[in-house]
Amino acid sequence: MNSSLSTVMQCGYYDNGVCRSCTLMGTPYDAQISSKDAHARALLAAYPSAQWLPAMLSRPEAFRNKAKMVVGGTIEAPTLGILDATQHGVDLSACGILETGLRAAFDPIKAFITAARIPPYDVANRRGELKNVLLTQSATGELMVRFVLRSTEALSRMQKHLPNLLPALPQLAVVTANLLPEHKAVVEGDEEVLLAGDETLAMRLGEHVLHLRPASFFQTNTDIAKALYDQAREWIDEAEAHNVWDLYCGVGGFALHVAAPGRKVHGVEVSQPAVESARLSAAEAGLADVTFAVGDATGLNAETTIDAIIVNPPRRGLGDKLCATLEATKAETIVYSSCNAVTLARDLEMLPSYAAERIRLFDMFPQTDHYEIMVLLTRRN
The missing domain is CATH 3.40.50.150 (Vaccinia Virus protein VP39)
Known part of the structure; x- marks a missing residue:
């Protein structure tokens, strides 16, 4: 290249x-x-x-096909990015190494978090629900979005408001909730709940198509x-x-x-x-x-x-x-x-x-x- x-x-x-x-x-x-x-x-x-x-x-620039965003802030103003030294959210939605399709997805995802009333996880006080948002973009621009939750408490609200997220992000191919009940320094848990779309994200590379499941490894x-x-x-x-x-x-x-x-x-x-x-x-x-x-x-x-x-x-x-x-x-x-x-x-x-x-x-x-x-x-x- x-x-x-x-x-x-x-x-x-x-x-x-x-x-x-x-x-x-x-x-x-x-x-x-x-x-x-x-x-x-x-x-x-x-x-x-x-x-x-x-x-x-x-x-x-704009080469990274994955975004692993820690959720911070509040329901009304969620942040997607990292946590600072005081465990407060720092928004990195404009990160320039991410592919443009990932960056374009952040605002609709924040609006969905607010509409579904999913409280960001408070690391210091160990309360809240939404820990991370994990995104992967295929070579053809389709997206897999995974919401890493502490429990199933928000699932019914998420399913209720998904019909509003899907038109806002028509390139969504896979939407899941990943359950991580433990308070530990890992990105995701073992249980995955399919909320919408397919079970795999099709990553087309020339004449070949690789099927990526939510926890699959693929180069960034x-x-x-x-x-x-x-x-x-x-x-x-x-x-x-x-x-x-x-x-x-x-x-x-x-x-x-x-x-x-x-x-x-x-x-x-x-x-x-x-x-x-x-x-x-x-x-x-x-x-x-x-x-x-x-x-x-x-x-x-x-x-x-x-x-x-x-x-x-x-x-x-x-x-x-x-x-x-x-x-x-x-x-x-x-x-x-x-x-x-x-x-x-x-x-x-x-x-x-x-x-x-x-x-x-x-x-x-x-x-x-x-x-x-x-x-x-x-x-x-």
Whole structure:
């Protein structure tokens, strides 16, 4: 994706000290990329023969497809944003890193909170109902909105006033209430109540559609997520792999994108809802040779016949057990997609049978020092 490297994003919230989440706000975009590139190269300096591909750039602004907004204020004047040091709500409705469709949804949502008389949760006094509002925007502009509540007390009023919210936000595809009765520092609870719309948000990426359930994980930057999937597909195609495993497959983004005639792809993911979503996407696409199973990635059997393996672990990385299993397989190719170059570098040291052939940085998180990085590993002769 092309982006103006000279872009400098300004944010009034940051300048006024209201929100400092974007630690590189005000830094020229080219300087951000240079800093991330230098950080990655220093961590992976042990692989001097690897080819570094040009970094995949993002839009510096309006790139984030998710908004996790803490609710504060009052019924008459709710805030959506964060809490300050005194646990009072700070409204961040104009946050510039959010996609424009998310920002446009905030005022109708506030009006709905007021109309349905849903009291914002008071953290200090542990009373009130509405804790968070979680939004996700699809690539085609549809929205999933989740209201995180302390109890079911407001549900009947919410259902009564939903007919007024839906016309105000015609792009709403999924509306749920999530129940989080405990007073603890988490964003959502385990129970979800569908209030309106479908059970999943359809995230269309080119010819593929990923179905996102309310608790599903999906990358926060849609364009960069698509670029990651496309890069993996290019490398898997080059390897002419016939049997591919996708570990930590989530809702199946990598698995679905690398599917091809004559190729069997199998995804493994610990989350049952994510696997159900992946299976739905594969079935809709008619991909009979793409299968998914609920399981722990570390349980991979080294004796399984695999040509290529895709791994996309959480920030903690693969760990010594899975690295040892990968070493013991006969897979010729590993595509390692990482959100933490520190644990990536550690894991690569535990994979001495593989050589790092190519490396590419993907700027998933502009305005911060975080990034994604993908490495093509091939088995040494």
